[in-house]
Amino acid sequence: KNEVEQSPQNLTAQEGEFITINCSYSVGISALHWLQQHPGGGIVSLFMLSSGKKKHGRLIATINIQEKHSSLHITASHPRDSAVYICAEETSGSRLTFGEGTQLTVNP
Amino acid sequence: DVKVTQSSRYLVKRTGEKVFLECVQDMDHENMFWYRQDPGLGLRLIYFSYDVKMKEKGDIPEGYSVSREKKERFSLILESASTNQTSMYLCASRSTEAFFGQGTRLTVV
Numbered sequence: 001k002n003e004v005e006q007s008p009q010n011l012t013a014q015e016g017e018f019i020t021i022n023c024s025y026s027v028g029i030s031a032l033h034w035l036q037q038h039p040g041g042g043i044v045s046l047f048m049l050s051s052g053k054k055k056h057g058r059l060i061a062t063i064n065i066q067e068k069h070s071s072l073h074i075t076a077s078h079p080r081d082s083a084v085y086i087c088a089e090e091t092s093g094s095r096l097t098f099g100e101g102t103q104l105t106v107n108p
Numbered sequence: 109d110v111k112v113t114q115s116s117r118y119l120v121k122r123t124g125e126k127v128f129l130e131c132v133q134d135m136d137h138e139n140m141f142w143y144r145q146d147p148g149l150g151l152r153l154i155y156f157s158y159d160v161k162m163k164e165k166g167d168i169p170e171g172y173s174v175s176r177e178k179k180e181r182f183s184l185i186l187e188s189a190s191t192n193q194t195s196m197y198l199c200a201s202r203s204t205e206a207f208f209g210q211g212t213r214l215t216v217v
């Protein structure tokens with residue numbers, strides 16, 4: 001069983017909507033990563049956070065260490081945001097354990 | 109512009125062939141990783157390396173080996189390819205943030 005659980009697995013939104021993707025993990029971590037994968041395979045790191053909140057453009061990531069939960073929010077979503085979003089927990093030794101990903105489709 | 113480069117985007121190999129997947133990074137990172145990605149399973153760690161000539165098994169090392177002779181290059185080797193090794197293979201390197209290659213989609217027939 002994957003120790004990193006993401007929800008939802010699939011998400012369809014209309015352009016302009018506010019989007020939230022959730023990630024729960026089961027062990028103490030040193031950091032939580034959010035990644036984006038576009039069709040064709042390339043993966044880009046969006047955030048790495050160990051506490052609080054980070055913002056980059058229309059993307060916001062939050063983490064609650066006590067609850068072992070993180071969220072990725074996208075404000076004013078756009079069709080170019082369509083991708084798979086993956087969270088990953090970092091424990092010891094730089095290893096990452098990945099969630100299965102959330103497929104986001106934003107329709108115009 | 110930092111880069112992790114994988115030698116091939118697509119490969120088709122025959123069962124029993126020895127297959128080499130090459131990964132090169134230009135960021136002087138010590139940590140490099142090989143993953144495979146399959147539908148419904150996410151990314152799973154095959155092997156990783158903390159330094160030149162150092163390697164550690166990940167979660168699914170069976171049927172694979174690796175080589176790290178130079179800091180910038182981390183090679184994944186399929187000793188005798190099998191159809192269940194058909195997958196997307198992704199290389200990554202990192203110090204803090206992780207950087208990924210574009211992936212190699214390998215088909216074993």
